[in-house]
Amino acid sequence: MTFPDGLQLPGNETGLSxxxxxxxxxxxxxxxxxxxxxxxxxxxxEERADLEHVLSRSSDDPARDTIVGLDPDGVPRAFGGVSVNxxxxxxxxxGGVDPQWRRRGIGTAVFRWQEARAKQRVQDRRGGQPVLRSxxxxxxxxxxxxxxxxxxxxxxxxxxxxxPLAGELPxxxxxxxxSFVTFSEELSERFRLAHNEAFQDHWGSEPRDQESWTFTVSxxxxxxxxxxxxxxxxxxxxxxxxxxSFDPExxxxxxxxxxxxxxxGVLRGWxxxxxxxxxxxxxxxxxxxSGMENAGLxxxxxxxxGALKIYEQLGYRPVSRQVVFDKPLAAGSAA
Numbered sequence: 251m252t253f254p255d256g257l258q259l260p261g262n263e264t265g266l267s268x269x270x271x272x273x274x275x276x277x278x279x280x281x282x283x284x285x286x287x288x289x290x291x292x293x294x295x296e297e298r299a300d301l302e303h304v305l306s307r308s309s310d311d312p313a314r315d316t317i318v319g320l321d322p323d324g325v326p327r328a329f330g331g332v333s334v335n336x337x338x339x340x341x342x343x344x345g346g347v348d349p350q351w352r353r354r355g356i357g358t359a360v361f362r363w364q365e366a367r368a369k370q371r372v373q374d375r376r377g378g379q380p381v382l383r384s385x386x387x388x389x390x391x392x393x394x395x396x397x398x399x400x401x402x403x404x405x406x407x408x409x410x411x412x413x414p415l416a417g418e419l420p421x422x423x424x425x426x427x428x429s430f431v432t433f434s435e436e437l438s439e440r441f442r443l444a445h446n447e448a449f450q451d452h453w454g455s456e457p458r459d460q461e462s463w464t465f466t467v468s469x470x471x472x473x474x475x476x477x478x479x480x481x482x483x484x485x486x487x488x489x490x491x492x493x494x495s496f497d498p499e500x501x502x503x504x505x506x507x508x509x510x511x512x513x514x515g516v517l518r519g520w521x522x523x524x525x526x527x528x529x530x531x532x533x534x535x536x537x538x539x540s541g542m543e544n545a546g547l548x549x550x551x552x553x554x555x556g557a558l559k560i561y562e563q564l565g566y567r568p569v570s571r572q573v574v575f576d577k578p579l580a581a582g583s584a585a
Contacts, residue, residue: 448515
């Protein structure tokens with residue numbers, strides 16, 4: 251089966267017919283992701299808004315960058331896609347297979363399609379080794395085995411951590427002359443610029459443009475009242491920031507309600523002053539005041555800033571781990 255640009259779709263050996271995903275597929279696609287979540291029990295599950303975003307990103311073309319596999323009754327049983335930022339050579343791959351249709355080679359077929367499409371997306375770009383990046387839960391051995399068998403290599407680990415909010419919370423004051431300012435739409439652009447500056451030296455981070463940032467701060471799970479900046483009172487400049495979210499399914503998935511630190515950054519000139527622990531202690535208070543049972547966050551296990559140790563000192567404990575895989579993309583045509 252041939253896709254736009256001459257790309258080959260997975261064949262009939264999968265037992266599925268393949269085409270690109272369209273807005274008309276959203277309900278059935280979302281139902282497929284819910285079946286996958288029910289089986290795999292990941293720490294995070296896509297909202298319908300996340301799927302809508304896949305089909306609306308200006309830097310991608312869903313007609314060429316997504317596929318869905320339909321069974322003979324027209325029910326989606328697998329999907330895949332790729333996404334890449336402008337001028338980047340790092341392509342993100344995503345997808346899944348209905349639990350009832352696994353162990354038939356469908357996941358491998360989707361990955362091979364992702365790899366071929368990723369090559370097309372970056373074949374004329376410069377700026378380092380092109381890669382297809384994929385993520386898998388460490389407790390999902392079949393996903394890990396699929397990526398390893400496809401020639402992808404582990405490049406990083408991320409750890410999900412949580413902390414109960416019952417009992418005494420840490421008291422970490424801000425340095426004198428700094429104060430918390432709650433997120434607002436008027437401050438959103440300043441938050442975005444602060445994020446890009448704070449994360450420019452973080453592994454795997456790429457600048458967030460206005461489109462991707464707007465999606466982040468308008469996402470159904472985003473909590474503006476839990477999000478804030480640390481501002482220098484004399485200048486009004488942002489020294490650090492924290493964005494938080496709430497997944498209403500956290501009780502079902504994790505066993506407790508959880509306020510989640512989605513993004514946290516300290517600008518270079520303000521590091522080493524214990525601003526990050528002060529922000530997390532403030533976030534904990536806001537979470538608990540809203541009735542949350544736990545505070546959660548994710549951390550790059552190899553972050554040289556010592557973030558993992560800081561979080562452990564504040565009472566956070568690991569609950570799961572995510573594995574990051576890269577598959578180098580060879581130069582040349584992918585068709």
